Amino acid sequence: MIPVDEALARILSHFQPVAGELVGVGEAEDRVLAADVAARVTQPPTAVSAMDGWAVRGSDLTTLPITLARIGEAPAGRPYTGTVAPGQALRLFTGSVIPDGADTVVLQEDCDDLGDGVRVREGTPGRWVRAAGLDFTAGTVGLTAGRRLTVRDVALAAAMNHPFLTVRRRPRVAILATGDEVVMPGEPLGPGQIVSSNGLALAALVRRQGGIPVNLGIAPDDADTLGILARGAAGCDLLVTTGGASVGEHDLIRTVLGAQGLELDFWKIAMRPGKPLMFGRLGATPLLGLPGNPVSSLVCAALFLVPALRRLQGLDPAEPPRARAVLGAPLPANDRRQDYLRATLRPSDGSLPIATTFGQQDSSMLSRLAAADCLIVRPPHATAAEAGEPVDIVPLDGI
């Protein structure tokens, strides 16, 4: 059994960021930038008005009120080509280009429109002018490679005049469930059969992490079919299997795929849940073999599949972020496997929330996993801990 950290490092060493592809800026939300995005324009391109009002010279506002002569009008998008001289004012609007000669906008609410002139009651020299390049200047890098784009980033990229962006291709993850006893939700259940949840949960996780799940179905515990279905992963960036990872003679992943050329990197890690986790390569395709128990499968996916997907997309592949909490109830000493205990979180009077484990931690219990807010991380050989002691947690947000 290898430690969790080593398993993660060995898995990540098999992944590099996938190639970039061009997408319309409007479709780029949630994708990861493959190249820096520099502004192709200066915004605003010239000084513009921040308000509806009049463009004037600040030096005309020393004594108020003052009446200025109207020299014309400049709606947004139709700049005035002349110059505002002392004693003159140009009618303009929010976004209108500030004409030569003017350095100030006075608000229309603070003026009386006299038709051929304007009486300015209030105004401050230099106000309500947005300088050229206030937001950004051409050539400035506004968004850097490796960033997962938010809705706000889409707005910025579009404003920087990019109709297309180069983002990482979505990694394709083949998912193969195994086991004679598992059938898809809604199918008739024979004696001893259970409903397959792993494949669907993994597909949802892959999608949420920016990948494309490729569903290879459910392989029965028969070598030929398992082998044929696994070949469907060719061309994918990763094959994830669930079940068949343990030691029973029906646990076929290693033996069947071994015969097909699976080069095993490791099998079994010092972790609970998830001991029989395996990793290797089937030809060009990395293979992550998750245990069949549904909680083990999802916890291992959170800890190993998510970082792999992050690295494939050029993101920092670090373990899921850890946080701190205090124990709501005591915990016994731990054995040599790093434990990830399902727990709820509630606020406390102090700065850290209170994490309380469920009494039963069986790795088949999806009801507990769904009700949990976090996993409490118990390092190998941790000594018994009292209520109130601080612990590391992995929040389950997004899983």
Ligand SMILES: Nc1nc2c(c(=O)[nH]1)N[C@H]1C(S)=C(S)[C@@H](COP(=O)(O)OP(=O)(O)OC[C@H]3O[C@@H](n4cnc5c(N)ncnc54)[C@H](O)[C@@H]3O)O[C@H]1N2
């Ligand atoms: N003698 C030993 N037995 C087991 C060991 C061990 O070290 N020695 N390890 C246990 C641990 S820990 C785990 S985890 C499981 C993992 O076993 P497998 O990966 O071989 O998984 P299966 O045997 O195929 O299934 C386990 C369990 O999960 C259910 N299952 C399987 N696939 C799905 C699915 N798609 N959706 C929902 N549930 C699924 C399956 O019905 C079994 O109940 O091995 C222990 N045994």
Ligand code: MOO
């Ligand atoms: O490690 Mo198994 O995943 O404990 O149930």
